[in-house]
Amino acid sequence: MAEQWLMYDVATIAVKAGRGGDGAMSFRREAYVPRGGPDGGNGGRGGDVILVVNPHLNTLAHFQHRRRFEAEDGRNGGGQNKTGRSGKPKYVEVPPGTVVRDAETGRVLGDLTRPGQQLVVARGGRGGRGNAMFATPTNQAPQIAENGEPGERRTLALELKLIADIGIVGLPNAGKSTLLAALTAARPKIADYPFTTLRPNLGVAHLDDERTVVLADIPGLIEGASQGVGLGLEFLRHIERTRVLIHLIDGLSDDPLRDYQTVNREMAAFGHGLSDKPQIVAMTKMDLPDAQAAFELFVGEGKIADARRAAQDASSLHLPAFGSPAPNRPLAVLPISAATGENVRELLNRAVRVLDALPPPAELEPEPALDLSLERDASFEIVREGGGFRVISPMLERKVQMTRWDLDDSVAVFQRMLQSTGIGPELERLGIQPGDTVYIGDYELEWGEG
Numbered sequence: 482m483a484e485q486w487l488m489y490d491v492a493t494i495a496v497k498a499g500r501g502g503d504g505a506m507s508f509r510r511e512a513y514v515p516r517g518g519p520d521g522g523n524g525g526r527g528g529d530v531i532l533v534v535n536p537h538l539n540t541l542a543h544f545q546h547r548r549r550f551e552a553e554d555g556r557n558g559g560g561q562n563k564t565g566r567s568g569k570p571k572y573v574e575v576p577p578g579t580v581v582r583d584a585e586t587g588r589v590l591g592d593l594t595r596p597g598q599q600l601v602v603a604r605g606g607r608g609g610r611g612n613a614m615f616a617t618p619t620n621q622a623p624q625i626a627e628n629g630e631p632g633e634r635r636t637l638a639l640e641l642k643l644i645a646d647i648g649i650v651g652l653p654n655a656g657k658s659t660l661l662a663a664l665t666a667a668r669p670k671i672a673d674y675p676f677t678t679l680r681p682n683l684g685v686a687h688l689d690d691e692r693t694v695v696l697a698d699i700p701g702l703i704e705g706a707s708q709g710v711g712l713g714l715e716f717l718r719h720i721e722r723t724r725v726l727i728h729l730i731d732g733l734s735d736d737p738l739r740d741y742q743t744v745n746r747e748m749a750a751f752g753h754g755l756s757d758k759p760q761i762v763a764m765t766k767m768d769l770p771d772a773q774a775a776f777e778l779f780v781g782e783g784k785i786a787d788a789r790r791a792a793q794d795a796s797s798l799h800l801p802a803f804g805s806p807a808p809n810r811p812l813a814v815l816p817i818s819a820a821t822g823e824n825v826r827e828l829l830n831r832a833v834r835v836l837d838a839l840p841p842p843a844e845l846e847p848e849p850a851l852d853l854s855l856e857r858d859a860s861f862e863i864v865r866e867g868g869g870f871r872v873i874s875p876m877l878e879r880k881v882q883m884t885r886w887d888l889d890d891s892v893a894v895f896q897r898m899l900q901s902t903g904i905g906p907e908l909e910r911l912g913i914q915p916g917d918t919v920y921i922g923d924y925e926l927e928w929g930e931g
């Protein structure tokens with residue numbers, strides 16, 4: 482796996498599925514038969530728009546150049562009962578970690594994490610039926626065919642959330658980026674001032690057993706981050722999708738314990754389960770005498786324990802809850818130096834041990850209220866418009882486009898449907914008169930005699 486840069490990323494795209502092909506109106510031609518039976522075939526289905534996870538992508542940047550995606554329309558049906566060819570689906574690639582929302586409602590449509598995972602975001606329209614489908618014993622020569630159903634359209638808000646196994650957190654300037662650089666081939670910017678890192682850097686660490694883990698260097702958190710101080714909220718959000726934290730304390734700080742508590746407090750105030758994430762705590766810059774002295778001081782005072790000498794099991798090293806360590810147990814801290822490499826592999830191995838003990842990460846559940854077929858329901862609303870009436874009904878807006886207004890039988894089917902859905906009776910209750918205009922989508926129809 483190549484080194485990658487990943488950042489919090491958003492994009493808005495418009496998707497449009499293919500329209501269904503029109504059904505055909507056709508009659509068999511046979512020798513000596515003036516007019517044979519109906520043989521108009523159905524239109525083909527419109528193609529779907531489908532998001533698919535490409536594990537080699539790690540940003541949404543490609544959507545800056547292209548924001549509209551359309552699947553192919555279905556082909557029209559033909560005579561001799563020929564069904565139109567279905568439209569090809571349109572695949573749109575997204576990186577793992579993409580949360581997909583309907584931009585209008587904000588509802589989650591899906592959470593795409595696994596390579597190859599797919600999500601249909603706009604369904605292709607059904608093909609219109611040809612007249613062969615409408616033959617009945619009483620009507621052997623139906624003058625009717627359906628147009629194809631329009632494809633679904635929607636605007637999607639895509640949000641890329643960082644997925645890293647291990648997140649490195651700490652105050653600004655603690656040495657987080659330096660640690661990432663020591664453990665992986667990532668080369669983040671490192672400097673002796675706070676807020677050098679403004680977006681998370683990702684790096685891939687190779688373990689002894691040839692596995693890899695992804696580490697994220699999270700921008701520094703400060704007091705008030707959970708209230709939005711600095712870019713605090715954005716920074717905290719990145720931690721959501723890490724599974725284990727390396728909590729890094731600056732060995733040059735004048736109060737390491739306070740630093741540790743500040744970061745934990747901000748994570749707790751942000752919520753979203755950040756406090757429940759297991760932590761491995763390390764104090765860095767141990768190559769410097771001042772840092773060594775600070776570490777020895779705290780160990781001497783019994784405020785922190787030297788994790789090298791603490792019990793070997795990983796559980797003694799992680800403090801699931803925020804705040805201070807258990808009352809009669811000092812906080813276990815591993816002294817490290819990213820500069821010399823002292824204990825950095827040990828730190829990684831301990832984090833991986835904790836990682837391996839965790840259950841696999843959960844996906845965001847698509848919100849059940851969002852059923853893509855919801856729009857197929859028959860609910861409607863009628864409002865006054867101009868001198869007439871507007872019917873707002875997704876179902877009817879599709880049907881009006883599927884109706885062949887040049888064919889009497891088609892128009893009759895539409896009118897029967899108006900009655901059976903209750904829309905016709907409701908219009909009459911509202912006092913509609915022959916000659917009044919009824920607006921449905923882009924169509925204007927004239928109300929006839931009942």
Ligand SMILES: Nc1nc2c(ncn2[C@@H]2O[C@H](COP(=O)(O)OP(=O)(O)OP(=O)(O)O)[C@@H](O)[C@H]2O)c(=O)[nH]1
Pocket residue numbers: 651652653654655656657658659660670671672673674675676677678679700701702765766767768769817818819820821
């Ligand atoms: N001597 C020594 N210096 C270190 C060590 N780790 C980091 N530093 C120095 O500490 C300073 C800050 O390091 P960074 O890695 O940029 O710190 P950061 O936590 O990423 O800081 P922000 O991105 O601002 O939050 C730099 O000057 C580093 O060279 C270390 O192990 N030993």
Ligand SMILES: [Mg+2]
Pocket residue numbers: 657658659670671677678698700
């Ligand atoms: Mg940094």
